[in-house]
Amino acid sequence: MSKPLKQIHLAAHFPGVNNTTVWSDPKAGSHIEFTSFAHFARTAERAKFDFLFLAEGLRLREQGGKIYDLDVVGRPDTFTVLAALAAVTEYLGLTGTINSTFNEPYEVARQFASLDHLSGGRAAWNVVTSWDAFTGENFRRGGFLPQGERYSRAKEFLATAGELFDSWHGDEIVADQATGVFLRDAKAGSFVHTGRHFDIHGQFNVPRSPQGRPVVFQAGDSDEGREFAASSADAIFSRYATLEGGQAFYTDVKNRLAQYGRRHDQLLILPAASFALADTDAEAEELAREVRCQQVSGATAIKHLEFVWNRDLSAYDPEGPLPDIDPDVSDNHISKGRAQVRMYRDPLATAREWRELAEANNWSIRDLVINTGNRQNFVGSPATIAKTINDYVQADASDGFILVPHITPTGLDDFADKVVPLLQEQGVFRTDYEGPTLRHHLGLAHPDEASDERAAS
Template structure:
């Protein structure tokens, strides 16, 4: 008897804080109206996706002191959007990106536990950090953190939040049947947490939520980030969309999780991916090149390179060669508010020059070639094969999918690719779990949750 095929985890995200969104397309809708969030979430649920993911920016990004003209201004608050989506979906997980640097453990624990209750056990927290004074100027704390301390604070924040979630047990709520109500035990919700970042104690006001603990997501590429995610996260966003580097990252994170005393399957690896569908492979490739050429304008290419060079490159021709000068990491940042994804500026710049020379690419073409994380391009059958094979080969446990067309782009994937994944036996035909943890195949922590209603 053959073993069951590895199941594919699918998440959906709604773009809007980068150049990937085709806001100029006449078919594009609003990126801040609730109708766009609702349509994307309902479509993902129709496709039996595991969760909807919402990124968040805490400040309007700048280049040389001027706001990026490609960013969405006015993105609604994460918790407000996710709580609203809980009312219009039934099974879809709801994942929000919330910063540990500028939020207190008590409020984070309360907000996510509340979302978990309101959604019936579908909440997830993407844990992120920040250290720069540019972002910090919007907050009381400012950018006080040394970069080396950001994971210290993030880990203490997460540990404190979990201590608050765990301050309630199932037996802390006692049913008073005669009075027709539930009563809390006298010591329910009591907590105390002390560390280098926090010294807090009190009583947590939200009873144990349906999942026991909401799902924790994280992204980390550096050794410190990988270690933090492997020890703490239920899922980690991978930056690798191509084999074999994706498989190496997969093995590394799983081995780190085992070293931290966890099972390898206790953490899921999920790269983000875009997709372009066509009736033939040639048509899909042509559409992909058209979209990428529209997304990466000359101005966009220069801005993306300025993140690496940390120099004003506006005098360079996007259709000319990659700059021969070296980056200047010690200069004041020319780009503010964007996460820096490249660990070594000099090595990254050298690689871009080498690729451009070897492939005879212009600056803009080199950016298109090197900044794409492995798009899914082809016929519906080919993309279904790509996803199935990539997951089966342990490149990941699934994908976080987004479309360049907001909010309608995901419909095409759900209508044409999802049925093929279901036919291949790698994607559920119906939801079988009660909570997001159930659907993701994560360890069950509901044994300490609130008693089920009778």
């Protein structure tokens, strides 16, 4: 007997200006005006996506002591944008990245509980930590925490926020004698938390929201991050969007759930994925190549090489050969506030590998960056992309994907109109929303129901 087909989860990431977007394309719109966010969100909701995802930028990135102006734009506050989107959407989940290193549990819990009320139960929190002192300079405490301390604080931060969400009680339903309207008898509760990172007490001032708690996402890939997700998250924002890499990550994280008394279906794994969609596979391959070339200008190629070399390479010709000098492996890095720096943990080995590739293929600096940098995860016609996504999900490489288009805000339109209907025809993606909250979309129990289930078992 064959196992039933898994239902695919789809979401959309509004990426902002960075090396994945083609902001110079005439079709590209503003990355800060509300009309762009609204168009993007409405397209995702029209396609019956689970949620929209916003990342976080706490400081403008720098390179060589100057603002990195090739891909930086002012990024508006996450909560403000999501609250505004709640007014122009009805079902779409609203997910925001909020840092646990520099914020406080009371403030963040209050903001998410408010967003959950405003949206009718559609709020989600991507819990992240901050890894660099550069970002920390924008905050009162400054500095940053070592990796182990970051996750220790994040776990306690999330647990403390949960205590705040749960401090309101509303189990009793009473009738208002004057109006005949049934009201929930909500009782404000006090909270007391004494721990390693937080020592707070008082009363939470936002009543229990429709979802009880926001859906919790996590995006870390380290062993600590995977354990954090297995113990505490509802979904994990993964970077493994290939079949083999996705299957390995999926198996590893899902196998960690049992030690926390959780089932496989209580944590969704949703990799980020880019795509190049055209009428035919050949046209899509050509588009994918064109997009990669647009993403990597000569100036961008030089800046990317500086991530590894940790030197000012502005004197080099991007259409010429790679530098013959070795990278500077000192801790004082030329690039500030950019996660890509951490990807190259052995710059000398990376430089040797890149030189070998460039020599073997007769590549210039720009050619190398184009061919070793970001590649679209899904390339093809609507039928090809729909089949690939479904194959990956059914093969347990993921539970779905968070799509990152290269054009904002219209880059999702063709996917919504051409790929989604094919997935719906195959019976692996919804034709309509089955409930009003994000927990409904993701198939996750309300926290109160989950507590009852654990008690019964």
